[in-house]
Amino acid sequence: xxxxxxxxxDELLLGQVIDTNSAFIAQRLSELGIKVVRKWTIxxxxxxxxxxxxxxxxxSELVFLTGGLGPTKDDITxxxxxxxxxxPLQFSEKNYEHLHQFLTYRKxxxxxxxxxxxxxxxxxxxxxxxxxxxxxxxxxHNNKIFISMPGVPDEMKYILLNGALPRIQKLWKGHFxxxxxxxxxxxxxxxxxxxxxxxxxxxxxRITIAYLPSIAQVRFRITTVGQDQNEMxxxxxxxxxxxxxxxxxxxxxxxxxxxxxxxxxxxxENKLTIxxxxxxxxxxxxxxxxxxxxxxxxxxxxxxxxxxxIKETLLGIPDELIxxxxxxxxxxxxxxxxxxxxxxxxxxxxSSTGIAGPDGGTEKIPLGTVFIxxxxxxxxxxxxxxxxxxxxxxxxxxxxxxLNLAREWVLGIEI
Amino acid sequence: xxxxxxxxxDELLLGQVIDTNSAFIAQRLSELGIKVVRKWTIxxxxxxxxxxxxxxxxxSELVFLTGGLGPTKDDITxxxxxxxxxxPLQFSEKNYEHLHQFLTYRKxxxxxxxxxxxxxxxxxxxxxxxxxxxxxxxxxHNNKIFISMPGVPDEMKYILLNGALPRIQKLWKGHFxxxxxxxxxxxxxxxxxxxxxxxxxxxxxRITIAYLPSIAQVRFRITTVGQDQNEMxxxxxxxxxxxxxxxxxxxxxxxxxxxxxxxxxxxxENKLTIxxxxxxxxxxxxxxxxxxxxxxxxxxxxxxxxxxxIKETLLGIPDELIxxxxxxxxxxxxxxxxxxxxxxxxxxxxSSTGIAGPDGGTEKIPLGTVFIxxxxxxxxxxxxxxxxxxxxxxxxxxxxxxLNLAREWVLGIEI
Numbered sequence: 038x039x040x041x042x043x044x045x046x047d048e049l050l051l052g053q054v055i056d057t058n059s060a061f062i063a064q065r066l067s068e069l070g071i072k073v074v075r076k077w078t079i080x081x082x083x084x085x086x087x088x089x090x091x092x093x094x095x096x097s098e099l100v101f102l103t104g105g106l107g108p109t110k111d112d113i114t115x116x117x118x119x120x121x122x123x124x125p126l127q128f129s130e131k132n133y134e135h136l137h138q139f140l141t142y143r144k145x146x147x148x149x150x151x152x153x154x155x156x157x158x159x160x161x162x163x164x165x166x167x168x169x170x171x172x173x174x175x176x177x178h179n180n181k182i183f184i185s186m187p188g189v190p191d192e193m194k195y196i197l198l199n200g201a202l203p204r205i206q207k208l209w210k211g212h213f214x215x216x217x218x219x220x221x222x223x224x225x226x227x228x229x230x231x232x233x234x235x236x237x238x239x240x241x242x243r244i245t246i247a248y249l250p251s252i253a254q255v256r257f258r259i260t261t262v263g264q265d266q267n268e269m270x271x272x273x274x275x276x277x278x279x280x281x282x283x284x285x286x287x288x289x290x291x292x293x294x295x296x297x298x299x300x301x302x303x304x305x306e307n308k309l310t311i312x313x314x315x316x317x318x319x320x321x322x323x324x325x326x327x328x329x330x331x332x333x334x335x336x337x338x339x340x341x342x343x344x345x346x347i348k349e350t351l352l353g354i355p356d357e358l359i360x361x362x363x364x365x366x367x368x369x370x371x372x373x374x375x376x377x378x379x380x381x382x383x384x385x386x387x388s389s390t391g392i393a394g395p396d397g398g399t400e401k402i403p404l405g406t407v408f409i410x411x412x413x414x415x416x417x418x419x420x421x422x423x424x425x426x427x428x429x430x431x432x433x434x435x436x437x438x439x440l441n442l443a444r445e446w447v448l449g450i451e452i
Numbered sequence: 453x454x455x456x457x458x459x460x461x462d463e464l465l466l467g468q469v470i471d472t473n474s475a476f477i478a479q480r481l482s483e484l485g486i487k488v489v490r491k492w493t494i495x496x497x498x499x500x501x502x503x504x505x506x507x508x509x510x511x512s513e514l515v516f517l518t519g520g521l522g523p524t525k526d527d528i529t530x531x532x533x534x535x536x537x538x539x540p541l542q543f544s545e546k547n548y549e550h551l552h553q554f555l556t557y558r559k560x561x562x563x564x565x566x567x568x569x570x571x572x573x574x575x576x577x578x579x580x581x582x583x584x585x586x587x588x589x590x591x592x593h594n595n596k597i598f599i600s601m602p603g604v605p606d607e608m609k610y611i612l613l614n615g616a617l618p619r620i621q622k623l624w625k626g627h628f629x630x631x632x633x634x635x636x637x638x639x640x641x642x643x644x645x646x647x648x649x650x651x652x653x654x655x656x657x658r659i660t661i662a663y664l665p666s667i668a669q670v671r672f673r674i675t676t677v678g679q680d681q682n683e684m685x686x687x688x689x690x691x692x693x694x695x696x697x698x699x700x701x702x703x704x705x706x707x708x709x710x711x712x713x714x715x716x717x718x719x720x721e722n723k724l725t726i727x728x729x730x731x732x733x734x735x736x737x738x739x740x741x742x743x744x745x746x747x748x749x750x751x752x753x754x755x756x757x758x759x760x761x762i763k764e765t766l767l768g769i770p771d772e773l774i775x776x777x778x779x780x781x782x783x784x785x786x787x788x789x790x791x792x793x794x795x796x797x798x799x800x801x802x803s804s805t806g807i808a809g810p811d812g813g814t815e816k817i818p819l820g821t822v823f824i825x826x827x828x829x830x831x832x833x834x835x836x837x838x839x840x841x842x843x844x845x846x847x848x849x850x851x852x853x854x855l856n857l858a859r860e861w862v863l864g865i866e867i
Contacts, residue, residue: 048662048664048673049475050478050482050488051478051479051482051662051675052474052475052476052477052479052480052481052482053475053479053662053673054475054664055470055471055472055476056470056475057470059467060468060469060470060471061467061470062467063466063467064466064467064468065467066467067465067466067467073465073467076491078491107641107663143838144838145640148642148643148646150645150646151642167841168840168842189665191842225560226522227563227565227566228563230565231563231565245462247462247463247466247468248522249463250604258468260466313735313756318742319738319739319741319742319743319747319751320728320730320736320737320738320739320741320742320754320756321735321739321742322735323735323738323739323756324733324734324735324738324847326734326735327733327734327735327736327758327847328734328843328844330809330811330843331811332734333759336734336758336759337758337761337762338755338756338758338759338762339754339755339756339758340753340754340755340756341728341753341754341755341756343742343747343748343751343752343753343754344751344753344797346752346797347752347753347796347797350795350797351753351795351796380765381762381766382759382762382765394745395745396746423557423559425558425583426582427583427606428745430606432739432742
C-alpha cells in the first residue's frame with residue numbers, strides 16, 4: 038500500500054504557515070511500512086482540491102488531506118470533497134453534538150459560523166477530535182481510503198493517532214520498517230558519524246543511518262526493512278549493543294524521548310529533587326524541566342536572577358565576588374548553586390550565567406561565553422561553554438547542555 | 453519569474469524531520485511577488501536530485517535546493533549538482549578558510565570529514581554562512597539561477613537573507629504582493645472573522661484575508677496584488693484604519709512581531725521593570741520575556757515556585773491562605789504578585805498558578821484551571837482561565853495570556 042498527502046491552504050503556498058503535518062503523517066506511515074509517494078501543497082480552491090484528489094487517487098490507495106476544515110470562509114475542503122465524490126453535504130447530528138460539548142466545556146457560545154462545520158459529505162464517517170471543533174472524516178470509495186483532517190497540528194495528530202491509524206493498521210498487512218533512534222548531547226554530528234560508521238561496518242548492507250542534529254544534540258537513527266520482524270529486531274538489537282559499547286553514557290536515551298524526560302527519570306530513581314538558578318538562560322531550563330508531566334515529584338522551583346542586583350539581594354552573592362571574577366565566571370556560577378540549595382529546598386541546583394547575545398561581550402569574555410554549573414555544596418560540576426553569536430541558539434544550547442550536566446552529576450560520571 | 457523548491461533528504465520523506473525551509477523560502481519569495489510553482493521532497497540520491505533538477509529547471513527560472521550539504525555521508529548534493537551541470541568538483545580555498553575560521557572560533561579541531569565540504573562544483577559561487585560550516589552555492593546556467601543551501605534552518609535562513617535574496621532582488625522587477633499582518637491575543641478565530649469580514653466588505657474585491665491561529669493568539673493577514681505599489685499601500689492603509697477602529701487595543705502588533713517584543717517596548721516606554729512568579733507555567737513566561745534582545749532594560753528576574761513549599765518559604769505566602777482558598781486560586785495568584793515585588797525589585801509582577809495537566813484537578817477546580825495575575829501592591833489585574841486538558845498547550849496559553857494581561861495593565865485598559 039502506498040499513500041499520498043495533500044496539504045491544503047494558500048497560507049502554505051505563501052509560506053505563512055509551516056507544514057508539520059505531512060512529516061508527522063509520513064513518519065507514522067513509514068513505521069507501518071507504508072510509503073508516501075508524493076506530497077502536494079495546494080491552494081484553498083474547489084478546482085485545486087478536486088484536481089489533487091484526482092491525481093492522488095490515481096497514484097495511491099490511501100489519500101490524506103490536511104487543512105481547510107475550520108470555521109472561517111477560506112475553508113472549503115468539505116465542499117470540494119462532496120463535489121469530487123458527487124455526494125451532497127448533510128447536517129450531521131453527531132458533529133453538532135461534538136461541537137456543543139466542546140464549546141460548552143470552554144464556556145463559549147455556539148455561533149452560526151460554528152454550525153457550518155456540521156455539514157459533511159454524505160459518504161463520510163466522522164473521526165473524533167477531542168482538541169478542537171473540526172472532526173476528521175473517513176471515506177471509502179472504490180477500494181481506496183480518503184482521510185480528511187483539520188490543519189491544526191495537535192488536532193490532526195489526535196485524529197490520526199486515535200481514529201485513522203488504528204483503522205488503517207487493521208486493513209494493512211505488508212512488509213515492515215523497523216528503526217531505533219539514539220539521542221546524544223554535547224558532541225557534533227561529524228564526531229558521532231566518525232565513531233559510529235566504523236563500528237557498524239558489518240551491518241551496513243542491512244541498515245541505513247540517518248543523522249538528525251538539533252541545537253547541542255545529535256540523534257541518529259538506524260533503520261532496516263524486511264518481512265521478518267523477529268529477524269529485524271534481532272539485527273537492531275545487535276547494532277544497539279555495538280553502539281552502546283562505543284558511546285556509553287553519551288547516549289542519554291532511545292526512540293521517542295527528551296533529555297528532560299530522561300533526567301527526570303534519573304532524579305526520580307535516585308530520589309533527588311532539583312531546582313535551577315538561571316541568568317542568561319532566563320527560565321528556559323526551568324520550562325524544559327516543568328514541561329514533563331509528573332515533574333512535581335522532583336522539580337522544586339527556580340530563581341531567574343536576570344538582573345545582577347537580584348543575584349546580590351535574593352541569592353546573596355557578594356558584590357566583591359562579582360567584581361573580582363565578573364558576573365560571567367565559574368565562581369559566580371558555583372556561588373549561584375551553593376547559595377540556592379537552601380532557598381529552593383533542592384538536593385541539586387543547575388545554574389547558568391553568560392552572554393547570550395546578540396550584543397555584549399569583551400575580549401576576555403566574548404559573546405557566547407556561558408558558564409553552567411550543577412550540584413550542591415558538597416559536589417559541583419562546572420563547564421565553560423564557547424557558543425556562537427545567535428541569542429536563541431545560545432540560550433537553547435546552554436539549557437540543553439546544562440540539563441546534560443545534571444545528568445552527568447546524578448550518574449556520577451563526566452562524559 | 454517563478455520559482456521551484458527541491459527539499460532533499462530521506463529523513464524528510466520518512467517524516468523524521470519537518471521541513472520548515474520551503475515555507476520560509478516561499479514566504480520571502482512571495483513578498484517579492486515571485487510565485488513558487490511546485491515543491492518536491494526527494495530522497496538523498498544522485499538520481500533523484502538529478503531528476504528533480506531537470507524537472508525544476510524546465511518549470512522555473514529560479515531553483516532552490518535545501519539539504520544535503522553537511523559533513524556526513526548521506527549528503528551528496530554537491531556531487532549531484534556537478535553531475536547535472538557536467539562540471540568537476542574543485543577544492544575551494546575560500547570554503548576552507550571559512551571552515552577554518554568557524555571551527556577555530558569554537559575551538560573544534562578540523563577533521564578530514566570536515567574538509568570534504570570544501571569540494572564544490574566548479575561553476576558555483578559561494579554564499580556566506582556565518583552559522584555553520586556548510587556554505588551556500590549560487591549557480592547561473594542558461595539564464596536560470598540555482599541556489600543550494602544546507603538544510604539546518606538557521607543556516608539556510610542566514611544564506612537566503614544575506615546572500616541569495618539581495619542578489620535576486622537586483623535581478624527581478626515584477627509585479628508586487630503587499631500584505632499586512634495584525635496580531636491579536638485572547639479571542640478565537642471565529643469571533644475575529646465575524647467582526648473582521650463585515651467591516652472589510654467594501655475592500656473584498658481587492659484584498660484576500662488569511663487567518664493564522666496559534667495557541668491563544670490569532671494573526672490575520674490582508675494581502676493585495678498589483679503593479680502600483682503606492683496604490684497598494686494606500687489600500688492597505690485604508691484597511692488598517694477600519695481594522696484598528698474595530699479591534700482597538702485587541703491588536704497588539706503588526707507584521708513581524710511577538711507579544712513579548714511588544715510588551716517589552718511598552719515597558720521601556722513607560723520606564724517600568726517586570727518580574728514573574730510562576731507556578732504552573734514553570735518558567736515559560738520568563739523564557740519568553742528573556743528571549744527578547746535587550747530585555748535587561750526592563751526584565752529583572754523570576755521565581756518559579758513550582759512546589760507549594762517554595763511558595764511558603766521563599767514567597768512567604770501563609771499556609772492558611774493556601775488552605776483556605778486552595779493553591780490554585782485568585783487569592784494565591786495575587787499574593788504571589790504582592791509578595792514578590794520587593795524580592796524581584798520590579799515595578800510589576802506577573803504570576804500564574806493552575807493545573808496544567810495532563811492529570812489532576814477536582815470537580816471544583818478542574819484540570820485546565822489557571823489563575824494569572826499582574827500588577828503590584830497598588831493595582832492588580834487577575835483572570836481565571838478555563839483551558840483544555842493538554843499540558844503543553846495549557847502552559848503556552850497561560851503564558852501568552854499572562855503576557856497580554858501585563859500589556860493591559862501597562863496600558864491601563866481591560867480588553
